[in-house]
Amino acid sequence: MLGRRRANAGADAPAIRVTGLEKVYKMGVERVRALDGVDLQINTGEFVAIMGASGSGKSTLMNMLGCLDRPSAGEYELAGIPTRKMSATRLAKVRNERIGFIFQTFELLPRASAIQNVMLPMIYSKKHLFGARGRAKAALRKVGLGDRMRHRPNQLSGGQRQRVAVARALVNDPAILLADEPTGNLDSQTTTEIIGLFTDLHNDGQTIVIVTHEEEVAGYAERIVRLRDGKVFSDMPTSEDPLHTAYLQSIASTAARRANAEAQGAPA
Amino acid sequence: MIVVRLLMQTVVLALGQIWANKVRSLLTTLGIVIGVAAVVATVAAIEGLRGFVLGEFETFGVNKMYLSGQVPRDKRGQVNWREVALTLDEIDAIVEHSPSVTAINPFWSAGGKVEYGEATIGSARVTGIFPAWHDIENRHVIEGRPFNSLDNEQRRYALLINEQTIEELNLPKNPVGEHVLLAGRRFQIVGVVETLDLSEMFGGGESRAEFFVPFQTAMVLNPQGMIGWAVGTISSPDVAEDARAEVDSIMRSLRGLDPEEEPTFQVEILQEHLDRFKTMSAGLIAGATGIVGISLLVGGIGIMNIMLVSVSERTREIGLRKAVGARPLVILIQFLTEAVVLCLMGGAVGIAIGQGIILLLKQIPDAPLEHANMPLWAIALAVGFCAVTGVVFGVFPAIKAARLDPIVALRHD
Incomplete structure (x- = not known):
């Protein structure tokens, strides 16, 4: 019921098309060029990881893709709709109906229960005047929290909180799911769970873009876009990305060395 | 929605x-x-x-007007109260010529000893009134009859009392027809008037024995007296200003006062206070x-x-x-x-x-x-x-x- 049915997304248009995107911040007298001409296209159904060192502009790009910030120059088309000239009110509507956002720090309302948190986007939408509760329940079940609906965030573990956030992001059937370091505050086991959830959603046809600095997490995506100094430095399928390949090799050799050490140490 | x-x-x-x-x-x-x-x-x-x-x-009557003689401030010592007192001609003129004033009743005070059997009131306050007084003061008889114009014209020794008087003089419960001695004269009680339930602010509260006699009778009882003041009614609260202007002009013309001169009389209309x-x-x-x-x-x-x-x-x-x-x-x-x-x-x-x-x-x-x-x-x-x-x-x-x-x-x- 959720995810698969993304109506009105422009039939042939890519989910995301960014051309010549620039963002200049004024910090005192200094002008910081956070994005310096980014061209990027993400098709419907893709699972893309955006990587880069801190200061590379990946968070800035994420905010642009989420319509939370406006570019200084360039155009961003979301499902074929140009967003550059939209008013704050229109952008809010776009965020509400077409974008699902997941944050590193979850950003749940502390005094609201899981289901109330998930219902939040529907408060601001005309689409689901009735049945909002039902949709929220379905979303929570989908992320495996069917038995935790009335719990408050402080009664949930970190992984469960992020699941609530995922359910909230999904509840309005967004065209794209954006996750900004979604596993940054989670331990490795929970990271695996959450990223597994993303993979499931992707398999259901959901377009997903995540920002991460963990190669392990990026490895689940089909494609890795690397930024450096506000520019796209590399953009290729995960399997062809040399940095990722190198990472996998180093993991493999570390594992092999450890296995060797154990094999030698065992008889003694 | x-x-x-x-x-x-x-x-x-x-x-x-x-x-x-x-x-x-x-x-x-x-x-x-x-x-x-x-x-x-x-x-x-x-x-x-x-x-x-x-x-x-409301109980007291909002449409009330009070009229009395007054010595102007600049003539203190030269003119005495008796000279500025109201006269019956002035009262008649006001009733006749002021359309806003519906009725007026002058008071003539007399006094004296009242006796009934053993009971005595040393110096009773006796007031002479017109028959119109009942309506003006909203004090009607609860026993007997009110005064009529014959009582006045014939200077009858007719007497109206209140309930307090019955008590103080040990009169029978229905005292109509009883005779009392007032200043040595034999008066017949013709009726009992009601006492208004008012707070002290409006002269209620303390109840005392009251005696009312026809106006002309009071003049006979106390030939040295004068009209201390008069009470009247105006036709409606809205004409308060008109009534004041009319009375003022009638009194000035009767007394030959210029419009700038300080008046030798005083008009008070309750509505204005209200x-x-x-x-x-x-x-x-x-x-x-x-x-x-x-x-x-x-x-x-x-x-x-x-x-x-x-x-x-x-x-x-x-x-x-x-x-x-x-x-x-x-x-x-x-x-x-x-x-x-x-x-x-x-x-x-x-x-x-x-x-x-x-x-x-x-x-x-x-x-x-x-x-x-x-x-x-x-x-x-x-x-x-x-x-x-x-x-x-x-x-x-x-x-x-x-x-x-x-x-x-x-x-x-």
Whole structure:
């Protein structure tokens, strides 16, 4: 019921098309060029990881893709709709109906229960005047929290909180799911769970873009876009990305060395 | 539909916020609570007093006019009271020529010893009246008959008394037809007049034996007397000014006074006092309302302060709400609603406390406040004032929240 049915997304248009995107911040007298001409296209159904060192502009790009910030120059088309000239009110509507956002720090309302948190986007939408509760329940079940609906965030573990956030992001059937370091505050086991959830959603046809600095997490995506100094430095399928390949090799050799050490140490 | 749902949700949200910060909300609204309570109680007390006084006027007769001779200030010592006293010709002229004056009754005082059997009243106050007096003073007979013009013309020794007299002279329960000695003359009691139930302010309270005789009879009893004053009625409260002007002009022409000259008579119309009283009480209420305005201003600044704190504390929440699609206007409405709900709750508590104060005020013995009740308009006004305060002082913090950049808000800590 959720995810698969993304109506009105422009039939042939890519989910995301960014051309010549620039963002200049004024910090005192200094002008910081956070994005310096980014061209990027993400098709419907893709699972893309955006990587880069801190200061590379990946968070800035994420905010642009989420319509939370406006570019200084360039155009961003979301499902074929140009967003550059939209008013704050229109952008809010776009965020509400077409974008699902997941944050590193979850950003749940502390005094609201899981289901109330998930219902939040529907408060601001005309689409689901009735049945909002039902949709929220379905979303929570989908992320495996069917038995935790009335719990408050402080009664949930970190992984469960992020699941609530995922359910909230999904509840309005967004065209794209954006996750900004979604596993940054989670331990490795929970990271695996959450990223597994993303993979499931992707398999259901959901377009997903995540920002991460963990190669392990990026490895689940089909494609890795690397930024450096506000520019796209590399953009290729995960399997062809040399940095990722190198990472996998180093993991493999570390594992092999450890296995060797154990094999030698065992008889003694 | 969406607006209704949104408003309901914002109200629930606002109540939740207030509940989550109980002590803070209570302290914040204290200014409004105290202001509203004080004003509600004051207005109710003034209204109560007003109701009491108006009621007294009603019993006493609002259409009354008093006329008497008066020595002008600049002629003190040269003219004595007897020279400026009213005359029967003047009374007749006023009845005849003033359309606004419907009736008039002069008083002629006489006195003397009254005896009935063993009982005696040493120096009784005896007053000579016209038959019109009954209607003017609204004092009709409860036993026997009122005076008629024959009593007056024939200078009959007819006597009207009140119930207190029956008691003081040990008269039979129905004393009509009994004879008493008044200043050595034999008078027959023809009737008993009612005594008005009035407070001390209007000459009620102390009841004493009263004796009324026909006007001409009083002149016979006390040939040295004079018309001390006269009481009349005007046709309606609206003609108070006309009546004054008419009487003034008739009296001046009869006494040959220029319009600039100080009059040798005095006209008092009760309605004018009533109007003055009404103006005064309206002024008091306006003053009290002004004070609530000031206290709400002070309270409103407290509300604004706490709302600014609230916006700053919940910056991340605002950022999140914006990120999931809350329009700036919706955020504005949310914070405005919170401020208004806060103010209205303060107002409600204030009204409740004010009601409590009124109940306490009513317990004060002998205070004329039995009528002290909170008028509905005062409640409506208080609620309206509170809502306006919420909007006025909530709008700045709300705009601040609505204008927050979602990214900046989400990064806030």
